[in-house]
Amino acid sequence: MTKPTDLVQGTLDLLILKTIALQPLHGWAIAQRIRQVSNRVLQVNQGALYPALHRLEQQAWIKSAWGESENNRKAKYYSLTRAGKKYLQSEESNWHRLSSAIGLVLKNV
């Protein structure tokens, strides 16, 4: 299991941005979604999640709004801003480039 501290900071940002790209989610759901999608490999510590969310919001990649949760409670939903969408695209392609490069190195050296 990968500990969240092992995630490079940019990686957590990327995961968050990708997770909320489809639909606005609240913090808990973001953590759950990352865990599910990664087949429980990636555990996001809440202690890191919220600072990351606030930082991304501060940088205006994402925005937040209060809404009703599944169980009818007030929850803060995060969604991408337009700048955030562009940023996600460029970060995604960066990631692919990087990971395939690393893959090449691992395979061939």
Added chain:
Amino acid sequence: MRRLQSLFNWLFSLFHKNSLDAELSDEVRFHLDRQIAENLSSGMSPTEARRAALRDFGGIPKFTEAARDARRSNFLENLLQDIRFGARMLRKNPAFTFFAVSVLAIGIAANSAIFSVADAVLLRPLPYRDANRLVIVWEDASAYGFPNDTPAPGNFADWHARNRVFTDMAAIDFGGSFPLTGQGIPEKLSGRAVTANLFSVLGVSPALGRDFHPEDDVPGATHVAILSHGLWLRRFGADPQIIGKEIQLNYAKATIIGVMPRGFQFPDRETEIWTPARFSKQDLANHGSHYLHVFARLKPAVSLATANADLSVIAKQLQAQYPEENAKLGAFAVPLRDQLAGNVRPALLMLVGAVCFVLLIACANVANLLLSRAAGRRRELAMRLTLGATRLRILQQMLTESLLLALLAGALGLLLSIFATQFLAALIPNGFAPITGANLDPRVLLFTLAVSLATGILFGIIPALRVSRLHLAPSLQQSAGRGAVGSGGARLRNALVISEVALAIVLLAGAALLIRSLANLYHLDPGFQSDHVLVVHTPLSYPRYDSFPRRVSFYSQVLAKVETLPGVLSAGYTTWIPLTNPGGATSITIEGRPEPAPGEHLIPNIRMISANYPATLRMKLIAGRFFDRTDGAGTQLVALINETMARNYWPGENPLGKRFKRGNYKDDAPWFTIVGIVGDVHQAGLDLPARPEMYLPYMQHDYGYDPEYLAIHTSGDPMSLAEAVRQQVWSADSEQPVSGVMPLSDMVDDNLASRRMQASLLTGFAAIALLLVTLGIYAVLSFAVSQRTQEIGVRVALGAQPAQVLRMIFSQGLKLFAIGAALGLTAAFFLTRAISHLLFRVSPYDPASFAAITLLLAAVSLLACYLPARRATHLDPLIALRYD
């Protein structure tokens, strides 16, 4: 766009901190609730579910802090909080705060005050256009003992015509006195006759009226004058209609054509009026009399080296062209600023170094205090770390506290420096605008702020870093009162004290050397006695005194009248009283010697005196006799010479009875017979050697040099006779300006003022350093004793004698002193060389000075050790063991 949004978010979070914090806790609560619900549904018990959810989250306070930090709104918030907290801490420890602030304020004040002087002399541009292109051009007459000689008008004219490196060259006359008569009391203005282009060379135009035109600057032109702003205010009530008005200047009508702008001064502060020099063709062909100051502006892209090369070439041409006068003369240019700053520059640099040292010592002292205070606050800080404060946050808080201290000290220091600056005015050479501490200069303000902040970081960073690197467990376990800093802390504190000692040694060494120099200067025999001598300046003017008998009659009358005043022992006139003119030389030819090669002629100083002048100044008679009243018109022409002249011109011979004439070999001039040899008088400065010098009795013959200075030897306070002497001069000539009435001893003091100032400043700084070091050693040892109370108690309980305990503490203190002194003496050994040219007859490695200051510091260190050591020996072992 996004950046704007980001900025907006930040601002928003700054001002909506509370609502955002509420939102955050809502968000967290929601998250926890969801997690608890999830855990419950996976089969945990309610307590377990809650605990697991919380555990997942990590520490809530820490997390909240981190989330806040992510919004970056914390910085300012923290800062305000830290400032409030810091202010509270400072208020709670008034003794510490008072001590730290005063120590730092002294250091900062010294820096600000010296900076304001250094700024005025070394940094601030001179108030002329492109002032760094301005140079002063000198004749190099080293062969005759004048390395910086005032150029002859002929040389000036030739440089001006031939050079290819200056856009223009201007000259000012020897200058001096401009009697202003007509309205009000006659007054001698300090003025200069200048070439018409002087102000354009400087790049400054009159604020009112016009500049000189070339037509004003020819013999026979109508007399015109330009006033300084100060004179215009003082004497003419700032009359806006002044232009075109006529005044009586030099007993002739002159038209005022201009007023210079406020603050303009050239070449010195005293000059209040400028007139055209009106050189004649003969003047401009004269290569023999050297009395001008020449200023020039470098052409764009011409370097000083190029200019000097060009001047050398011209000087060579002139050597060939006028071998008689110029055979040994060179020419060179010096940047105007360097010239004006003169030897104040090295002194200022020394003082800048000294105040830096003082500030460093102050910083070390306060850092030490902070360290011991931090030791007391370990538990508080450890608690805060455990409660989720980050180390960065603690660092920030500690630094805020020290910056707060430093800024307080800076404000106090600024106040102190405003007062101090007024006493530093004597450090500013006359060519620069005077500084007044009263109006706060923005540059000084900025400097003080910068120094304060740098100081705060300097003394705050080490304690802050140490504290923020704190290890939690041992700190919390430690007993509250002591909180040992551990060996690392002790090492740090020792290192600080050692560096204080070393810095203080360097300062003390410099001060000791300067004091010895000053003492040497005061004990130097200047060849005259300055006590009980009143000096009065009464330069005669022409054409009123064209006739020699009239001049003789003026001097005889004044001397006769003054000598009959009660309280006057004797009175004498001289061309130049010592310290007013380093030169004043003329060439002579000695009877019976072959014609000297070109440039080899002898040029002693010449002084025209009345008979009683040597007695009035109590000059020494080495051989022969002084003048007496029989040396008058129609008798044998006589002369006195000084020892240096006797030694240099008549080596191995007895000059008494020998004859010489003024002028060169072929000149037809009367012969003078040497009747006396007198002791050397230091004319140029107390610290400068005497030149060959001769004295001729003025009344005997018209030599073309008029006595200007009246010296009066009085039995009581010389100044008490000032008014009576003035009246006597006016009773001889009611229109004769009388100025410069002052005791000769004041003139001697003025001559040493700059050195005295340097020595007393450095001594002051060294004294501050000494005090701070004493406190530093005391503080470290007291702290060490309080740290070792238990250990000492055990030793005493086991039978250690008070002497042993005493020795233990003393040896710790003296070890610090010894290491510091060794380092300091080594550093001083290298650094005092830098001030060797500020010293007078003292080696920069003077063993006596070094030994004395080491002993002084050792004594002071012992004193600083004594109190803590005594406390240690008086410890009651029972109490000491329980001490906790």
